[in-house]
Amino acid sequence: MKNIKAVLRNIDLFSSLSEEEIEKLAAISKIEHYAPNSIVFYENDNLSHIYYLVEGRVKLYKIDKYNNEIFLNDMKNDSFIYLVKKSYRNEVVCSTFYSVETLTEADILVIDIEKFKNMFISKYEILAGVLHETYKLLAQFQYIINRDLIYDGTAKVAHMLCNDLEEFNTLKKNEIAYHLHIQPETLSRIIKKLEKEGYIKIENRKVTILNRKALESFFK
Numbered sequence: 001m002k003n004i005k006a007v008l009r010n011i012d013l014f015s016s017l018s019e020e021e022i023e024k025l026a027a028i029s030k031i032e033h034y035a036p037n038s039i040v041f042y043e044n045d046n047l048s049h050i051y052y053l054v055e056g057r058v059k060l061y062k063i064d065k066y067n068n069e070i071f072l073n074d075m076k077n078d079s080f081i082y083l084v085k086k087s088y089r090n091e092v093v094c095s096t097f098y099s100v101e102t103l104t105e106a107d108i109l110v111i112d113i114e115k116f117k118n119m120f121i122s123k124y125e126i127l128a129g130v131l132h133e134t135y136k137l138l139a140q141f142q143y144i145i146n147r148d149l150i151y152d153g154t155a156k157v158a159h160m161l162c163n164d165l166e167e168f169n170t171l172k173k174n175e176i177a178y179h180l181h182i183q184p185e186t187l188s189r190i191i192k193k194l195e196k197e198g199y200i201k202i203e204n205r206k207v208t209i210l211n212r213k214a215l216e217s218f219f220k
Contacts, residue, residue: 004029007054007109011078013133016125028115032108040081040100040108047096049110051081056106060098071179072098072144080133081108148181151219156180157190158218161200161209169206 004026008014014025031054034040041047043062053075060072060081075081081100120126147156160168160180168176177184191207194200199215201208209215 002031002054002107004031004109007031011052013080013126013129016123016129017120021120024119025111025116028112028119030110032110034102034106034108036102036104038102038106040102040106041096043096043099045096047082048113050113050116051100052109052111053077053079053081054107054109056108057103058100058106059103060100062098071181073140074103074179080137146219153180153182153186154190154193155219156182157187157194158199158215161194161207162212162215162219165207165209 005022008017008022008025008029014022017025034056040051040058055077057074057076058081059074062070062072064070082096121130143159147159151159157180160176171179173187174184177187180187182190191200191202194215195202199209199211201210
């Protein structure tokens with residue numbers, strides 16, 4: 001298990017804190033270890049902690065009215081999974097709007113929200129950092145909206161190739177299709193088309209991009 005103070009020092013949000021403040025923050029924090037396929041929290045849970053993924057990989061998802069799982073996003077090492085949903089004067093509200101499940105073994109830093117607010121929210125650097133991290137999460141969800149409502153199948157595949165080629169080459173086809181909300185057969189047709197038209201090359205089941213600018217034109 002990693003040292004809490006060492007983890008905190010490596011998080012940009014806390015880079016302005018003194019050693020004494022790191023000590024105080026460590027006292028209200030802990031690192032929890034999760035096995036693969038473990039639930040970190042469910043949609044609509046009321047959370048009392050900030051969650052930061054130290055190591056591992058998790059997925060964010062929702063369940064529709066027919067009990068189908070809808071994939072939203074996945075996150076890897078060194079990412080905030082959940083910050084603060086909203087705040088009313090003296091009350092912090094943290095009811096989640098997605099569920100989180102580990103895909104691999106994972107170490108997650110959890111920080112008591114109320115104690116964190118009382119200790120640090122008056123510090124400008126911390127408040128600015130929380131806003132910055134919140135904007136990063138919002139940007140991810142902006143991509144999710146584009147992916148699910150605006151992008152067609154080719155744009156979805158092209159975006160993943162350009163922005164996460166390593167993951168594309170690591171995952172199985174059915175996993176990629178699940179992430180992109182398309183059918184595996186559709187994914188295969190798109191990949192074959194992109195290869196035939198010279199956008200990509202496939203060797204030993206690994207994709208190499210030959211024309212990034214042309215690929216980006218599908219989603220920009």
